[in-house]
Amino acid sequence: MTDRETGANTPDPTPDGGTDPTPDGDEDGGEPESATGAVIDALRENDLGLVITTLLLVYAGATLLTFTDGLNSVFGLMRTLTFLGLVYALSALALNLHWGYTGLFNIGVAGFMAVGVYTMGIVVRSPDPAFGPPGFGLPLPVGIIAGMAAAALIGLLAALPALRLKADYLAIVTLGLSEIIRLTLQSSAFDTFLRDTIGVGTGGGRGMGMPSNPVRELFLVDGRAGDPTAFGELVFGTVGEGGLGIANNIVVGWGYVLVLAVFLVGFYVLLERLGHSPFGRNLKAIREDELVADSLGKNVDLIKIKVFMIGCALMGLAGILWFGSQGNVSPTPQFMPLLTFYVFVAVIIGGSGSNTGSVIGGIVFAAVLFEGPRRAGSAVRGIIDAPTPQSFADAVVSLDPVAFLAFATDNVAPLQFIFLGLVLILIMHRRPDGLLGDRIETASAVDLSERSRGGDHDE
Amino acid sequence: MSSDTPDTSDLPEDTDVADDEPEANDSAVEEAAKRVPSGVPLRVEGLVKQFGGVTAVDGASFEVERGSLTGLIGPNGAGKSTTFNCITGVHEATAGNIYFKNEDITGMEPYQIAQKGLVRTFQIARELGGMSVLENLMLAPKNQIGESAIRSVTPGLRGGVIEEEAEIRERAWETLEFFEIEHLATENAENLSGGQRKLLEMARALMTDPEMVLLDEPLAGVNPTLEEKLLDRIHRLREDDYTFLLVEHDMNVIMNNCEHVIVMHQGNVLAEGTGEEIRNDERVIEAYLGEDV
Numbered sequence: 001m002t003d004r005e006t007g008a009n010t011p012d013p014t015p016d017g018g019t020d021p022t023p024d025g026d027e028d029g030g031e032p033e034s035a036t037g038a039v040i041d042a043l044r045e046n047d048l049g050l051v052i053t054t055l056l057l058v059y060a061g062a063t064l065l066t067f068t069d070g071l072n073s074v075f076g077l078m079r080t081l082t083f084l085g086l087v088y089a090l091s092a093l094a095l096n097l098h099w100g101y102t103g104l105f106n107i108g109v110a111g112f113m114a115v116g117v118y119t120m121g122i123v124v125r126s127p128d129p130a131f132g133p134p135g136f137g138l139p140l141p142v143g144i145i146a147g148m149a150a151a152a153l154i155g156l157l158a159a160l161p162a163l164r165l166k167a168d169y170l171a172i173v174t175l176g177l178s179e180i181i182r183l184t185l186q187s188s189a190f191d192t193f194l195r196d197t198i199g200v201g202t203g204g205g206r207g208m209g210m211p212s213n214p215v216r217e218l219f220l221v222d223g224r225a226g227d228p229t230a231f232g233e234l235v236f237g238t239v240g241e242g243g244l245g246i247a248n249n250i251v252v253g254w255g256y257v258l259v260l261a262v263f264l265v266g267f268y269v270l271l272e273r274l275g276h277s278p279f280g281r282n283l284k285a286i287r288e289d290e291l292v293a294d295s296l297g298k299n300v301d302l303i304k305i306k307v308f309m310i311g312c313a314l315m316g317l318a319g320i321l322w323f324g325s326q327g328n329v330s331p332t333p334q335f336m337p338l339l340t341f342y343v344f345v346a347v348i349i350g351g352s353g354s355n356t357g358s359v360i361g362g363i364v365f366a367a368v369l370f371e372g373p374r375r376a377g378s379a380v381r382g383i384i385d386a387p388t389p390q391s392f393a394d395a396v397v398s399l400d401p402v403a404f405l406a407f408a409t410d411n412v413a414p415l416q417f418i419f420l421g422l423v424l425i426l427i428m429h430r431r432p433d434g435l436l437g438d439r440i441e442t443a444s445a446v447d448l449s450e451r452s453r454g455g456d457h458d459e
Numbered sequence: 460m461s462s463d464t465p466d467t468s469d470l471p472e473d474t475d476v477a478d479d480e481p482e483a484n485d486s487a488v489e490e491a492a493k494r495v496p497s498g499v500p501l502r503v504e505g506l507v508k509q510f511g512g513v514t515a516v517d518g519a520s521f522e523v524e525r526g527s528l529t530g531l532i533g534p535n536g537a538g539k540s541t542t543f544n545c546i547t548g549v550h551e552a553t554a555g556n557i558y559f560k561n562e563d564i565t566g567m568e569p570y571q572i573a574q575k576g577l578v579r580t581f582q583i584a585r586e587l588g589g590m591s592v593l594e595n596l597m598l599a600p601k602n603q604i605g606e607s608a609i610r611s612v613t614p615g616l617r618g619g620v621i622e623e624e625a626e627i628r629e630r631a632w633e634t635l636e637f638f639e640i641e642h643l644a645t646e647n648a649e650n651l652s653g654g655q656r657k658l659l660e661m662a663r664a665l666m667t668d669p670e671m672v673l674l675d676e677p678l679a680g681v682n683p684t685l686e687e688k689l690l691d692r693i694h695r696l697r698e699d700d701y702t703f704l705l706v707e708h709d710m711n712v713i714m715n716n717c718e719h720v721i722v723m724h725q726g727n728v729l730a731e732g733t734g735e736e737i738r739n740d741e742r743v744i745e746a747y748l749g750e751d752v
Contacts, residue, residue, distance in 0.1 A: 270612055277611030277620060278603040278627075281590075285598050288587035295547060295581075296599045296667055297573035298606075306608055440591070440647075445605060445617070445624040448593045449645055451632055 047356040054360050058085065058367040065379045072247050077375060079253045081367045086260040087322035088370070089362030092346040093267045093355060094314035099344070100352035101275060102307050103287035105171040108158065109315055110339040111178025112151045114331065116316025117210075117323045118185055120147035122200045124211040132209045133191065133201025140211060144320055151316025152309040154181070159308040163301060178337060185331040207330025210323070215256045225249070256325055263321055264359065267314065271355050274310075281443040283307055342370065345420065349427060351437025360435060369420050377412030384409065499561075500525050500671050500702050501546070501577070506555035508541050508726075515541040517726035518555070523671070523719075528693065528703045530717030532710060534746065537723040539706045540582060543675055547579045548572045560670070574601060576670035580677060582706075584656035588649030592640065595648050595659060596631035599666035603627065634662045638692060654685040661689070671702040678712055690716055714738060722746075 059078050066073040091109060098104040124143035125135025138146075154177070162173040184190050188204035195201045202208060216223045219232035225248070228236055236242050240251045274280050282303050285293040294300050323329045342365065350361020386402045388410045389395040395407035408415060427434065442448050501523040508516040516538040523529045533539050544550040546557055548569040556565045559577050573579075587595050605611050605620035635641040638658045643651060651659060657677055664672050674693075678686050690712070693703055707713050713720055714734035722730045722737060724746045730737060737743050 273612045273617065274608060277617075278597075278605035278624070279608045279611045281594060281598045282606060284590055284594070285587055288589050289585050291549070291569070292581075292585045292587060293598070294569040295549075295573055295579055296663065297570050297578070297601050298598075299568075299570050310608065442591065443594055444597060444628070445611070445621045446628055448591060448597075448628065451628070 050356065051359055051363070054363050055082070055085070058082075058363060061367070061372070062375075065375055071245055072250060075246050075254070076250050079250055079257060081371055082257045083253070083260065084366035084371055085363035086257065086264055087318065087362075088343065088346045088366045089264055089359040090260070090267055090318040090321060091315065091343040092350060092358040092362040092365075093264075093271055094311050094318055095343050095347050096350075096352060096355060096358040097271055097274070097283075097307060097311040097314065099347060100354070100358070101280065101287065102283040102304065104163075104304065104308060104311075105168065106174045106308070106311070107171050107337070107340050107344070108174030108176075108178035108181075109343045110335040110337060111174070111181040112155060112312045112315040113319025113323065113339070114178075114181050114185060114329075114335040115154050116147040116151040116319035117329055118147075118202060118208065119150035119316070120144055120320045120324055121208045121210055121329065122202070123147070125200075125208070127199070129209075132206075133195065133203045135200050140214060143211070144317065147320050148313040148316045151319070152313040155309050155312025156305065159305045163304045163308065175337060175340075178335070178340065182331045182335045185335075203330075205330065205332065207328050209328050210326065213256065213325055215259055216252055219248075219252045219255060260321060263317075268355055268359065275355065275441060275443060277443075277445050279303075284443045345369070345424065348424070348434055351431075351434025351439070353441055354434070354436040354439050355441075357434055357436030357439070364435070369416070369423060373412050373416045373419055377409040377415075381406065381409040499523065500559060501704065502558040502561075503542070503546065504556045504558070506542060506545055506557065507553045508538070508545050508550055509553045514726055516545065516552075519723060519726065519728050520555075521721050521728050521731065523702060523704050525702055526697060526700050527719055528697050528705065528717050530713035530720045531704060531706045531723065532708070532713050532720060533723035533729070536725075538726040539723055540675065541726075542723065543579065543673055543706055546572075547577070547673060573667060573669075576668075577673070578664045578667045578669040578671075579673040580657075580660040580664050580675055582675040582679065584653070584660050586648035586651060586656045586659050588647065590648055591645050592635070592648055592651070592659060593628070593631050593644045595663050596634060596666050597624075597627050599663045600627055600630070601667055631666065634666055638662045639688070654681045657681055657689065658685070661692070665696070665701075669701070671704070672696075674703060674705045676706055676708060678707060678709065686712075 058081055062077045062081055063074050066077050091113070095106065095109055098106045120140075120143040122133075122135045123138050123146045124140050125133070125137070127134050127137045129135070158173055158177050162170045165173075185202050186205050191201045191204040212223045217229075219228060219235065221227045221229055228248075232248075235251060235255075236248050238244070239246055240248045275283075282293060282298050285296075285298065286300055286303060290300050293303075323334060346361040346365040347358055348361070349364055350357030350359065352358075384402060384406045386400075386406045389398055389403050389407045392407065395404045398404070431437070499522045503522070504520050506516050506519045507514070519538065519542055531539050531542070541550060545552045548564070548567050548571070552565055556563055558564065559572070559575055562575070564572050564575065564577070587598070590598070604623055610616045610620055632641060632644070635644055638661065640655060640658050640662070643655060643659075648656070648659060657680075661672075661674070661677060677689060677693075681689065693705075694716070697703060705713070705717060714737070718733060720732065720734055720737045721728055722740075722743050724742075729746055730740045730743050732740070
């Protein structure tokens with residue numbers, strides 16, 4: 001019956017190029033039945049396995065680069081790569097909600113991150129600090145929530161006029177806004193203005209010291225090195241300098257990485273649930289064709305504003321978790337549009353529209369494209385026993401491959417961009433949908449590959 | 460049978476319409492229609508739409524009766540699609556009023572109009588290509604509790620969302636069966652043929668649980684077998700008290716299927732009546748059929 005129907009439709013005036021639709025339910029066989037217990041689902045579908053495999057490959061590479069330098073180098077590099085991978089994954093997940101799910105071309109990620117981390121800093125910093133700008137002196141959780149709220153609010157301000165425009169205008173508005181935010185934070189006049197009016201400051205171009213990291217205080221009394229807490233004693237005694245011999249500050253760093261991993265799971269579950277729901281379906285419909293969503297009774301503008309605010313709040317939180325743990329933030333090197341570009345690359349590599357893809361994209365970007373080349377370059381440079389030529393011309397003229405390699409490995413930073421470009425071209429060409437972009441992410445809270453009723457209550 | 464409403468009070472254009480309309484003075488019908496509001500879900504009064512200096516619709520007025528299958532025809536450029544877009548809120552009318560269930564919906568957003576039970580399909584099918592056929596259908600139901608982001612993510616509330624989703628899924632399957640495209644349920648909509656997309660569009664419109672459906676050339680580019688199937692479904696739905704307004708290019712389809720036909724010409728309603736009346740109307744023959752013959 002069904003085949004006859006299909007057959008009847010084939011000689012249509014508008015044939016679809018031989019894509020004879022056949023019943024093909026198997027395709028959805030591996031899709032999440034529900035976002036509930038997304039972690040368990042992820043485990044079952046090996047998404048978690050995929051992420052762990054990616055991490056293990058990264059660790060293997062890190063070990064290969066550093067094993068000659070001892071345990072601390074290995075674990076130190078692993079920690080750095082995991083940290084960067086996780087913060088890029090967090091940012092990519094937030095951006096994926098905008099770009100992957102809803103098709104909102106937000107290229108102001110860096111600005112929203114800056115708003116998050118600066119608001120957190122201002123709210124938490126002591127009103128009477130030894131140095132740097134004063135703050136409100138409120139507890140850290142208040143600061144984090146305030147940071148997210150401020151990012152969402154700035155997002156709302158950007159969204160109200162921009163979302164009624166076409167996608168490319170939203171891009172221009174968000175890019176402009178992100179630069180306005182950066183330059184405002186940079187401005188000493190704004191700093192002075194804030195100090196004069198509400199008694200807090202941004203620190204201008206010199207930046208702002210971040211509140212002490214509670215994870216560090218878990219290990220060390222008041223965060224002072226060499227003064228461990230009871231918990232710190234225990235951990236340092238087993239895996240740290242008193243046990244396996246890993247430097248205590250690397251152990252503390254790993255502690256923070258674990259916290260990031262918990263946040264990543266939280267982001268993932270939240271976004272999976274959002275995606276696998278009627279709300280997510282509306283987002284997908286807006287991405288595909290706004291007018292259809294509108295004509296079916298969906299308040300497109302309101303949905304866009306909501307999702308923009310949610311995404312911006314998550315970007316704010318990602319900014320706090322990332323830059324808030326770095327001791328000091330300053331607007332200019334840290335919140336340049338380049339950061340937004342990097343996060344986009346992570347989303348594109350992973351495959352926009354897929355949350356697991358964003359996580360893997362974040363890890364792969366951070367390890368292979370961002371941090372990897374520098375480390376690999378310096379490792380290779382360490383082996384080469386030759387002076388570095390003065391200039392590229394000298395390196396070429398010398399006709400000595402060793403000298404050329406020495407020059408290349410000593411100048412990895414610019415080469416890194418060429419490498420990044422090549423990888424992007426390769427991905428666009430070979431896998432335009434990214435590593436996991438070809439996966440079907442069904443926007444429904446129930447399994448759509450089968451018709452059975454009520455079988456999906458895993459609440 | 461005339462249902463033209465020459466409301467000359469606020470629109471000078473209407474006078475012209477009234478002059479053009481031999482049956483326009485039949486105010487008894489109009490009075491009756493006003494007394495029984497539910498009898499006329501859709502009423503267009505003196506609709507004018509200008510794009511820059513071009514007047515696409517120039518004072519069109521008509522009514523669509525409840526439970527009817529009304530056809531809207533006219534030569535190219537008669538203003539059919541523009542009228543459609545004004546009714547559904549895609550375009551903002553330059554002048555005139557549109558009433559749905561006796562409520563003035565002029566100037567409302569498309570989503571507000573759809574929420575009121577007046578939903579449309581598109582001339583060129585606008586399937587959501589990156590979504591499966593089931594997702595396309597499940598998108599449509601109005602006021603789903605899971606459309607709230609908070610409900611979708613909060614542990615205690617999500618149970619209700621999942622329950623509702625199972626119900627919507629079942630309804631979507633039933634609708635797919637009604638249109639006999641259930642074998643395509645998990646297919647991505649972009650893989651469907653032109654005709655299947657038209658079926659999908661209509662199925663999706665019905666999933667919003669509308670009172671009235673505006674069909675913009677639902678048969679364009681559809682093969683005869685599928686055309687018959689589509690028309691059969693429309694007739695069956697009519698029996699279930701759905702109201703249809705059909706824009707169509709093909710005179711024969713309209714004449715054979717619609718009990719009431721509105722002919723538009725140069726932005727105005729040229730004639731109204733049964734298929735037979737229209738077929739014998741000299742002005743229609745001159746304006747429309749004359750082109751083809």
